[in-house]
Structure formats: C-alpha cells, structure tokens
Amino acid sequence: MGLDDYYQQDDPVITDTIKAILTQYSNIPEPELISHIRAIRDKAFEVYKYPCIGSYNFLDFSIADSPIYGDLVERVKKNGATFLDLGVCFGQDIRKLVFDGCPSGNLVGTELQPAFINFGYELFRDREKLKTPFKTGDYFASKTAHDLPEQSFDFIHSGAFFHLFTWEEQVEAISRAVQLLKHKPGSVIFGRQAAKDVPGEFPEMTARSGPMYMHNAESFRKLLHEVSTNTGAKFDIDIDVREKWGQKLTGDWKVLSFIMRYVD
Numbered sequence: 001m002g003l004d005d006y007y008q009q010d011d012p013v014i015t016d017t018i019k020a021i022l023t024q025y026s027n028i029p030e031p032e033l034i035s036h037i038r039a040i041r042d043k044a045f046e047v048y049k050y051p052c053i054g055s056y057n058f059l060d061f062s063i064a065d066s067p068i069y070g071d072l073v074e075r076v077k078k079n080g081a082t083f084l085d086l087g088v089c090f091g092q093d094i095r096k097l098v099f100d101g102c103p104s105g106n107l108v109g110t111e112l113q114p115a116f117i118n119f120g121y122e123l124f125r126d127r128e129k130l131k132t133p134f135k136t137g138d139y140f141a142s143k144t145a146h147d148l149p150e151q152s153f154d155f156i157h158s159g160a161f162f163h164l165f166t167w168e169e170q171v172e173a174i175s176r177a178v179q180l181l182k183h184k185p186g187s188v189i190f191g192r193q194a195a196k197d198v199p200g201e202f203p204e205m206t207a208r209s210g211p212m213y214m215h216n217a218e219s220f221r222k223l224l225h226e227v228s229t230n231t232g233a234k235f236d237i238d239i240d241v242r243e244k245w246g247q248k249l250t251g252d253w254k255v256l257s258f259i260m261r262y263v264d
C-alpha cells in the first residue's frame, strides 16, 4: 500500500465532539463543516501524506480516549499542571483540552512542519485567541527537544508520534520526553500509535534515518525497558491494543495506547 492510498475519498464522519468543537469553539456554521475540513485536509496532504491526515484521524481528538484524560483536565484546570503535546500536526488535541476548560497558556505543542500549525489555526479559526506556544523544528535537533527546559512538564502526550521512527530513534525520542518530564510521582507520558500483531519495520514511511518500527504490546514494553535503562527513570506501564481507530483508517493497523506513570 502506498501513502496515496491513505487518502480517504469519502467525507469525514462528523461526530458530536467534532460538531461541538468546530461550531461552538471555532464558530463555523454547521453546513460548512465538511467542505471546511476537506479543504484543509487536502492542502495538508500535499505537504506530507500522513495517513492520519488523509484518513481524517486528526478528527478523532484521541487524547480524550485515554483513561487519564479526566485527571489531566482537572489537574491543568485546578492545579496549573503543565502539558506538552509532541508532533501536534494541526494541534487538535490541544484544542480539545482548551474546549474542555484548560487554560491554553498551560499547554505547549511541538511540530516539525510550521505549515501544519498554520493549517491548525485555519481549521479551528483561533489564531487570535489561542495562547499555546508551538515550537517548530526537529525534535531531535537540540540538546533538549526544541530547547524546552528539563523536567518542566507534568504530562507529555504522543499521538502517533513515537511510532514514526526506527527502534533506536524511538528509544531516543522517548528518552528525550523523559528528560522533559518532571521526575516525581504523578508525572505521566501517554499516547497512542499504530500497532501490528507482528512487530517490525514498516518500509512505506521513513521519517528520519529509516523505516518506522511498529509495535505490539510486548515489543513496546521491551522498548520502554530500554528507555528506563537509558534514563534511570522508572515507570508503571499500561499498554492496551485495540482493533480500531476512530475515523476510517484505510490501513490494516491496530491502535496501541500506553500510559507511563513515573515512580520513585
């Protein structure tokens, strides 16, 4: 399957969440939703043919599916907890947090492609009101990712980001996230990514030096063990693999969700 095959010809499924965010937060009239979404999806797919763009997975607002989502929202709202989203693309999960009451200034997003950040402002029509800083550029380029301060985040989220890389790069990517996480109980790295029954390299997509490595639960646990050895940080780890993504992803992937809770 080539990357062009992930371009979904059908219209997106407009769930209640999508309708609520785009009509109430973004003030887009309901009859315009589909053409608005399609236009931005098409422009972004020209920049890079990510399956999550072509197949409308950016409309999943998948962060809210995590069992820790309620706790995350409460702690950001009430205790000023800090949140970092890695490889945000359009920044849809940040908009979901803001829609659910989190102050946008407590959130930070990172992204390689400045164009995707701009498409996010277009998609959500919030360039003037969103206070979230977006750090653009290569996550691996500086001493800490995007020159963010060490141990400064309570929550770090990776939506379809860690899986983009080779095994060795994933160890480095997650170790860099550990470097940015506050080293205290209550701190969490969590997210979701594509999964396969039989783990291995997936040659269709090369984000950096080589093909992305797709995991099953066992291989991902092994990789996280390497991260702990690398960083000296210990985590309680939950991994859950399910059959389906939200919007119609055309590939034969499952979805792996994970939660890494920092322990002393």
Ligand SMILES: C[S@@+](CC[C@H](N)C(=O)[O-])C[C@H]1O[C@@H](n2cnc3c(N)ncnc32)[C@H](O)[C@@H]1O
Residues within 6 Å of the ligand: 050, 052, 057, 058, 062, 086, 087, 088, 089, 090, 110, 111, 112, 113, 116, 137, 138, 139, 140, 158, 159, 160, 161, 164, 207
């Ligand atoms: C597959 S998308 C996932 C987007 C979103 N988090 C989600 O869950 O739908 C991965 C994102 O990571 C970004 N990315 C890829 N390599 C990167 C790098 N080296 N540094 C920073 N961002 C990167 C891509 O541009 C893309 O927007």
